[in-house]
Amino acid sequence: MSVIKCEDLSFAYGTQRVLEGVSFHIEKGEKIGIIGLNGSGKSTLLRLMIGLLKAESGTMHVLGMPVQRKNLKALHRRVGYVFQNVDEQLFMPTVYDDIAFGLKGILPVDKVSESVEAILKRFHIMHLRDKAPFQLSGGEKRAVAIATVMVMAPEIVLMDEPTEGLDARMRRKMTAFVKASPETFVISSHDSTFIRDICDRVIVLKAGHLIRIDTPEVLFDDFDFLEANELI
Numbered sequence: 001m002s003v004i005k006c007e008d009l010s011f012a013y014g015t016q017r018v019l020e021g022v023s024f025h026i027e028k029g030e031k032i033g034i035i036g037l038n039g040s041g042k043s044t045l046l047r048l049m050i051g052l053l054k055a056e057s058g059t060m061h062v063l064g065m066p067v068q069r070k071n072l073k074a075l076h077r078r079v080g081y082v083f084q085n086v087d088e089q090l091f092m093p094t095v096y097d098d099i100a101f102g103l104k105g106i107l108p109v110d111k112v113s114e115s116v117e118a119i120l121k122r123f124h125i126m127h128l129r130d131k132a133p134f135q136l137s138g139g140e141k142r143a144v145a146i147a148t149v150m151v152m153a154p155e156i157v158l159m160d161e162p163t164e165g166l167d168a169r170m171r172r173k174m175t176a177f178v179k180a181s182p183e184t185f186v187i188s189s190h191d192s193t194f195i196r197d198i199c200d201r202v203i204v205l206k207a208g209h210l211i212r213i214d215t216p217e218v219l220f221d222d223f224d225f226l227e228a229n230e231l232i
């Protein structure tokens with residue numbers, strides 16, 4: 001079952017055309033990478049999936065719903081988005097408060113703390129519980145930002161550059177975490193080793209055009225293609 005259907009999607013920031021006629025389907029449980037040079041439109045495509053931007057033409061359906069203003073509340077309950085700049089995601093006084101934020105009003109108070117404690121354990125970040133986000137390292141902030149999204153039990157997780165700034169140990173943990181998660185993941189990244197390790201298929205964007213979708217095994221062995229498109 002396709003959980004994301006993108007058909008002939010185009011988008012421009014003012015007069016700057018950024019995506020042109022992009023089409024693809026993503027199946028439930030798939031882990032999809034998006035790669036491409038700087039400015040090729042990766043983050044823009046993720047933002048269109050979550051409705052932070054509105055397509056100029058074409059359609060984007062997520063979990064059977066067109067991504068339109070009237071569906072955004074329902075979509076945001078079921079689709080999580082980890083920002084490239086994690087500082088945009090963390091705004092509460094403590095790590096605990098940031099992770100609890102989205103659960104308040106949905107769960108009773110005792111269930112909120114149960115869920116937060118469980119996710120702190122799952123991400124091995126219990127020691128950060130009472131710290132202020134500004135006191136954290138870059139890698140710690142990223143782990144907390146991902147925890148704020150995963151605690152909401154999203155069906156689809158969109159991640160923008162999730163390994164940026166992570167040391168080898170955190171990167172290993174992140175790889176293991178995504179691999180073991182049953183949810184659908186769409187991940188924009190320049191980290192080709194990470195993409196190769198975890199993704200079922202990879203979308204290649206070039207100057208706003210989708211130029212290839214392939215398995216990582218086939219794609220990353222195609223040196224001529226990678227070289228011709230300056231991906232290595």
Ligand SMILES: Nc1ncnc2c1ncn2[C@@H]1O[C@H](COP(=O)(O)OP(=O)(O)OP(=O)(O)O)[C@@H](O)[C@H]1O
Nearest residue numbers: 013016018036037038039040041042043044045188
């Ligand atoms: N808010 C914005 N207003 C105007 N132009 C923007 C905005 N955000 C991005 N752009 C432009 O749109 C193009 C695509 O940007 P986008 O962030 O989607 O690329 P990307 O592939 O994610 O790049 P990177 O690998 O550097 O993160 C770039 O040329 C960028 O300058």
